[in-house]
Amino acid sequence: MLSTNQNSLEIDAYTLSQVFEHIESAVIVASLDRKIVSLNQAARLLFGYDNQQLKGKSTKLLYANEADFIELGKKRFNSQANYNEESYSVDYLTASGLQLKGQTSSGLIKDSLGRTSHFVVIINDDSARxxxxxxxxxxxxxxxxxxxxxxxxxxxxxxxxxxxxxxxxxxxxxxxxxxxxxxxxxxxxxxxxxxxxxxxxxxxxxxxxxxxxxxxxxxxxxxxxxxxxxxxxxxxxxxxxxxxxxxxxxxxxxxxxxxxxxxxxxxxxxxxxxxxxxxxxxxxxxxxxxxALENAHAQLEILANTDALTGLANRGCTDRFLHEQINVAHRLERELVVAILDFDHFKHVNDNYGHHVGDESLKAFASIIKQLARSQDLWGRWGGEEFLVIFPNGSIEGATTSIERVMTQLKAVKLSSEAQDLQLTMSAGVSSLRSDDTEKSLLARVDSLLYKAKENGRDQIQSDD
Known part of the structure; x- marks a missing residue:
């Protein structure tokens, strides 16, 4: 009877393994002493073993932590354990040595007499999730x-x-x-x-x-x-x-x-x-x-600060830069030189050659500035044919030299055919910031020096040095 009963149990285990073979979850059938009887296809793929490699081996082989094997043996895998539908998470170990976290459900298989004959474990790999x-x-x-x-x-x-x-x-x-x-x-x-x-x-x-x-x-x-x-x-x-x-x-x-x-x-x-x-x-x-937004803002800023005709700084931009540089120079006790340049006889140019020649003259001046000016200096259109120049950390001598180069280049400019005989000249006033200067007093002094240059015959630079 015992032998027959054992054969009957083996047949049940084989039959069950076939039942579980094609379900998606990994299923392992084990004996009461927790020896592996069979694995379905999903379990073989999950753990990387075939049935022959594991048949008769302890399920401890599949646990990443021996403590889990022992603890679950006490709670679930013994003949006195009650069936518990609650699933639990276990760290398992594959044939290649990789750990995976499996969401696990387990149950008992009983024979026709109601006796527990096998354990069945259903594992879903939770590692991916x-x-x-x-x-x-x-x-x-x-x-x-x-x-x-x-x-x-x-x-x-x-x-x-x-x-x-x-x-x-x-x-x-x-x-x-x-x-x-x-x-x-x-x-x-x-x-x-x-x-x-x-x-x-x-x-x-x-x-x-x-x-x-x-x-x-x-x-x-x-x-x-x-x-x-x-x-x-x-x-x-x-x-x-x-x-x-x-x-x-x-x-x-x-x-x-x-x-x-x-x-x-x-x-x-x-x-x-x-x-x-x-x-x-x-x-x-x-x-x-x-x-695109940054470029648009940059373009708007350029438009907001640039004179449309000459491409130089406009009055607003020049005003702000002058105000900033005066504050910096006073605070840090640095040198600051300011000049005002004005075209000579510009009304004569417009009246006799036309405003288009006047515009051409202003553009020619701006082109020279873009070639010769230092990056730290600002040349701005102050109004009409008048230009303000700011030389941070500059000297009267250095500023005068820069302006002379520009005025020399301007005289050599050849305008359009109807104004070929016209030679462009400018007058300039140059002064440096004093310790007690305000923006107003500095500009008044520079403007006075410009007027002096005009009074003395034009085409010259007057400074307070």
Whole structure:
């Protein structure tokens, strides 16, 4: 009877293993002394063993922590244990030494007499879900950080993706025509540099562009792309990439790869890499919008501070700069020189040659300034044919030399045909800031020196030095 009963139990275990064989969850049937009787297909794939390797072995082999094996033996895996529907999480160990977190349910198998004959355990790998949650939380932290630049966020995201997918090479690329250009990259041997260019057809990203969607290969040498140039040239066994769209237009790809095969990608991997790529696309569009806005603001600022005719600083801009420099010079006890230049007989030019020649004269003067002026000095149109010049940290001698060069160049200017005989000259007054000067007193003194230059015959510089 005992022998028959034992055979009956073996038949029940075999029958049960067949029942469980094709369900999606991993199922392990064990004897009362916790020796493995069978694993279904999902369990064999999850743990990396076949039935023969584990049959008769203790289930302790599958636990990452021996303490869990002992504790669960007391609570659940003994003939006196009551059935408990509550699931629990356990850290398991695969044949390759990798740990995984399994959401576990267990139960008892009883014979026809109601006696417990086997334990059955149902395991769902929760590692992917937990890892995805952690990755998405980290992605949110990266993308919402105001401390990181766009470049730093992309680098952090490449690091995050490489860790999550187990693919150590990460690339953010831009694709134009058949040209594949690396914009950002990580590589364990630093073998990739920004700006490196490849032919698109020689990269796995060509599949992404052809499909216009996520593409992945977990074991290239054992697949239909074994003859692809990317595998032949670089030996990349695993690849996962997604297209990047910017304002609805394809921009490039975000991709991860490895010279070693990896486990097959699951739908969760597909969705996560697609999410990464979508974020990069949104950020590129945002960067473009910000740059366009910055350029527009810069253009508006230029327009607001520039004289339309000459392209030099306008009266408002010149006024503000003068006010600032007087304050700085007084506070730091620095030198400051100011000059006013005025065209000689400009009314005669307009009346006899026309206002277009007058405008041409002003533009010619501005062109000379743009060629000769120092970057730290400001030459601004003060009004009509009058110009104010500010020389921070300047001297009377230095300012006079600069103005003389400009006046000499101006005399050599050849205007349009109807004014070929016209020689342009200017008069100037130059003065330096004094300790008791206000903006008003300084300008009054410079203007008085300009008047003196006019009174003394024009085409000259008068200074208080």
């Amino acid at each position: 937990l890892a995805a949650e952690e990755t998405l939380n980290r992605l949110h932290s990266i993308t919402s950080s105001r401390q990181l630049t766009f470049k730093q966020r992309v680098q952090a995201m490449l690091d995050l993706g490489a860790k999550h997918f187990g693919l150590p090479i990460g690339i953010f690329s831009k694709i134009t025509g058949n040209q594949y250009v690396i914009k950002e990259a990580i590589h364990p041997e630093n073998a990739l540099e920004i700006g490196m260019t490849f032919e698109l057809g020689n990269t796995y990203c060509s599949h992404v562009f052809n499909a216009n969607d996520v593409e992945g290969f977990h074991h290239a040498s054992q697949s239909h792309i074994a003859t692809h140039p990317c595998f032949l040239n670089f030996g990349l066994e695993a690849y996962l990439g997604a297209p990047i769209f910017v304002d609805g237009e394809r921009y490039g790809t975000l991709n991860f790869s490895s010279p070693s095969p990896t486990k097959a990608f699951i739908r969760q991997d597909i969705e996560i890499v697609r999410l990464f790529a979508e974020w990069v696309g949104h950020e590129i569009a945002r960067e473009h919008d910000l740059k």
